[in-house]
Amino acid sequence: MLNKSYDGIIFDLDGTMWDTRKPICEAWNIILSRHEEIHRTPIVETDLNDCMGLPMYDIAAKLFPQEQEQVRNALMDELCTFENGYLAERGGILYPQLAETLYTLSKKYPLYIVSNCQDGYIESFLTAHLMSDFFKDTECWGRTFLPKSESNKILIERNNLKNPVYVGDTAGDAKSAKDAGIDFIYAEYGFGDVSKDCYVAKIESFAELAEIL
The missing domain is CATH 3.40.50.1000 (HAD superfamily/HAD-like)
Structure with a gap:
């Protein structure tokens, strides 16, 4: 002790x-499917491993490096808003x-x-x-x-x-x-x-x- x-x-x-890696991937891929202008493969759990513990806009920079900062941060805001509701219902x-x-x-x-x-x-x-x-x-x-x-x-x-x-x-x-x-x-x-x-x-x-x- x-x-x-x-x-x-x-x-x-x-x-x-x-x-929450699994439900976060599910939630984020739902939103990404609505953004044909964002070119990247679906997010999988291993993509999140290096992101855990980082501030959200730092995660956006890791996951969407090809996008301008304003674009990827706005996308992250949308992903997070949807994610909150998704997790509140389903949990982790x-x-x-x-x-x-x-x-x-x-x-x-x-x-x-x-x-x-x-x-x-x-x-x-x-x-x-x-x-x-x-x-x-x-x-x-x-x-x-x-x-x-x-x-x-x-x-x-x-x-x-x-x-x-x-x-x-x-x-x-x-x-x-x-x-x-x-x-x-x-x-x-x-x-x-x-x-x-x-x-x-x-x-x-x-x-x-x-x-x-």
Whole structure:
């Protein structure tokens, strides 16, 4: 168990609490089928692997490099708007024992979410899987248009947190925690690789959080 006195847990979403690559591909390909002027093959899950954790306009640059910035960003806005509704109805793949572990943790800590996603994406997760009661507050790139570290700082200040810990699965998550001046727990089962000097603990399953915290 970590010998730390945390006053809150901030979670990343993709690769930490759920996996939405399959439904995102489905949603985005529906929209792309309506845009004959966009020339690229249908998006598949492997296309998203290198995109997880990036701000949405950075993802647009990766997936549509041949398009002008204004065009690809407008397309990404359309994709994300449709995706939010699609995910709110269908949900994603939750990591094992997610709800049970959140319930246990929420008895001891206030819980939060900070993600690099578009506005409305976190709400899709909360709606589809009936998770709203677990979380006190959320923040995202789609509202701040700032790096995740800054979104972390905004949420931390808004909730008067003194010593929260961030849980995520990528090197970007680790950097965002470091830049925000807080500890990081590495969700090894997720999408990224994080060096040992960047985390105070690592977990091989979401349920392990209840054991170490």
